[in-house]
Amino acid sequence: xxxxxxxxxxxxxxxxxxxxxxxxxxxxxxxxxxxxxxxxxxxxxxxxxxxxxxxxxxxxxxxxxxxxxxxxxxxxxxxxxxxxxxxxxxxxxxxxxxxxxxxxxxxxxxxxxxxxxxxxxxxxxxxxxxxxxxxxxxxxxxxxxxxxxxx
Amino acid sequence: xxxxxxxxxxxxxxxxxxxxxxxxxxxxxxxxxxxxxxxxxxxxxxxxxxxxxxxxxxxxxxxxxxxxxxxxxxxxxxxxxxxxxxxxxxxxxxxxxxxxxxxxxxxxxxxxxxxxxxxxxxxxxxxxxxxxxxxxxxxxxxxxxxxxxxxxxxxxxxxxxxxxxxxxxxxxxxxxxxxxxxxxxxxxxxxxxxxxxxxxxxxxxxxxxxxxxxxxxxxxxxxxxxxxxxxxxxxxxxxxxxxxxxxxxxxxxxxxxxxx
Numbered sequence: 001x002x003x004x005x006x007x008x009x010x011x012x013x014x015x016x017x018x019x020x021x022x023x024x025x026x027x028x029x030x031x032x033x034x035x036x037x038x039x040x041x042x043x044x045x046x047x048x049x050x051x052x053x054x055x056x057x058x059x060x061x062x063x064x065x066x067x068x069x070x071x072x073x074x075x076x077x078x079x080x081x082x083x084x085x086x087x088x089x090x091x092x093x094x095x096x097x098x099x100x101x102x103x104x105x106x107x108x109x110x111x112x113x114x115x116x117x118x119x120x121x122x123x124x125x126x127x128x129x130x131x132x133x134x135x136x137x138x139x140x141x142x143x144x145x146x147x148x149x150x151x
Numbered sequence: 152x153x154x155x156x157x158x159x160x161x162x163x164x165x166x167x168x169x170x171x172x173x174x175x176x177x178x179x180x181x182x183x184x185x186x187x188x189x190x191x192x193x194x195x196x197x198x199x200x201x202x203x204x205x206x207x208x209x210x211x212x213x214x215x216x217x218x219x220x221x222x223x224x225x226x227x228x229x230x231x232x233x234x235x236x237x238x239x240x241x242x243x244x245x246x247x248x249x250x251x252x253x254x255x256x257x258x259x260x261x262x263x264x265x266x267x268x269x270x271x272x273x274x275x276x277x278x279x280x281x282x283x284x285x286x287x288x289x290x291x292x293x294x295x296x297x298x299x300x301x302x303x304x305x306x307x308x309x310x311x312x313x314x315x316x317x318x319x320x321x322x323x324x325x326x327x328x329x330x331x332x333x334x335x336x337x338x339x340x341x342x343x344x345x346x347x348x349x350x351x352x353x354x355x356x357x358x359x360x361x362x363x364x365x366x367x368x369x370x371x372x373x374x375x376x377x378x379x380x381x382x383x384x385x386x387x388x389x390x391x392x393x394x395x396x397x398x399x400x401x402x403x404x405x406x407x408x409x410x411x
Contacts, residue, residue: 014196015196043155047158047159051162064170064173064174065170066166066167066173067170069169070162070166070167070170073162073166074159074163077159077162115170116170116171116173116174117174
C-alpha cells in the first residue's frame with residue numbers, strides 16, 4: 001500500500017513538474033519526493049527510492065541514464081542525515097534545507113550532464129534555472145517534516 | 152568503513168560507471184526497454200493531460216475569439232456611425248442645396264463651429280464671415296425654418312442670434328387667420344407670440360410665418376407653431392407660447408440669406 005502511495009505521489013510530482021512552467025523553467029518536484037523519502041525512512045530506503053525516482057526520470061527525459069539516478073539517490077541518502085544527526089526540524093530549517101537539496105540535486109544533474117554528455121545550457125542560464133527551482137521548492141520545506149524517529 | 156557508506160560508495164561508482172559507459176556507447180538495452188515503456192506512460196500522461204486541459208484550452212480560444220469579435224464589432228459600429236454621420240451630413244447639404252435653389256436671396260451656407268459659452272445667451276458661432284459675403288442682420292435659415300439673425304460678424308466668423316434669445320424679435324403672421332404679431336425669444340426653449348388681439352381665434356398648432364413687415368426678415372419663412380394659448384381675462388392681447396420649428400440645439404449648417 002505504501003509503495004502504491006509513493007508511486008502516486010511520484011507520478012503526481014512528475015505530472016505537475018511537466019505541466020508547470022515559471023519563466024520557461026520547469027520546477028524540480030521529484031527532488032522533493034526523494035528528499036522526503038530520505039527524511040522519512042532513513043538513508044538506505046531514501047537512497048533506494050531516490051535512485052528509482054532518478055532512473056525513471058532519466059528514462060523519461062530521453063537523455064542518458066545516470067545523472068538523476070545519482071543525484072536523487074544522493075539526495076535521498078544525504079537528507080536522512082540532516083535531522084538524524086545534525087538538526088532538529090523547524091519550519092525555517094525545513095525551508096532552507098529543501099532549497100539547498102534542490103539546488104544540490106539540480107547542480108549535480110547539470111554537472112553530470114556536462115561531463116558525460118554535453119553542457120545542456122550555458123553556465124549562467126543553468127545557475128538561474130537551479131536557483132529558481134530551489135526557490136520554488138523552498139516553501140514545501142514548511143510541510144515536509146521528518147518521521148518521529150528522526151525528529 | 153560502515154556498511155551504509157560502503158553502499159553509498161558502490162552506488163556512486165555504479166552510477167558513474169553507467170554514465171561513462173553510456174557516454175561512450177549507446178544506451179543500455181534493458182534501460183532502453185524501460186525507457187520505451189515509460190515513454191508510453193509519458194504519452195498516456197500527456198494524452199490524459201491534453202484531455203483534461205482541452206476543454207479549458209477551447210474555452211480560452213473561445214474567450215480570445217470573443218474578445219477579437221467584440222473588437223471587430225466595435226470597429227464596425229464605429230464605421231457604421233461614421234457612415235451614418237456622412238449620410239446625415241449629405242442629407243443636410245442636399246436640403247441646403249434645395250434651399251439655395253429655392254431662395255433667391257441666398258448668400259452662402261455656414262457651418263456651426265461653436266456655441267455661446269454661457270447658459271444665458273443663445274448664440275452660435277458660424278465658420279464664415281464678411282469674406283464670404285455675410286453681413287450683420289442677415290437671416291439664417293435651415294430647411295425647417297427660421298434659425299435666427301446675424302448679430303455680429305468678423306472676416307472669418309459670424310455670430311448667429313438664435314430665435315430663442317431674449318434679444319430676438321421678428322414680425323410674424325399666423326398662417327391660418329393672418330393675424331399679425333411679433334415673436335420674441337424668452338431665453339429658454341420656447342418663444343412668445345405678442346400683440347395678438349384678444350378677439351383673434353388662435354388655435355394650438357397654428358403655424359407662424361414671418362410677415363416681412365419689419366423690413367428685416369423676408370416674408371413667408373416658417374418660424375414655429377403655437378404650442379399653447381392662454382386667454383387672459385384682462386388686457387388687450389393673448390398670451391401665446393410658440394415652439395420654433397428649428398431645434399436650436401441640433402443646428403449644424405445654416406443658409407444665410409439677405410434681408411428684405
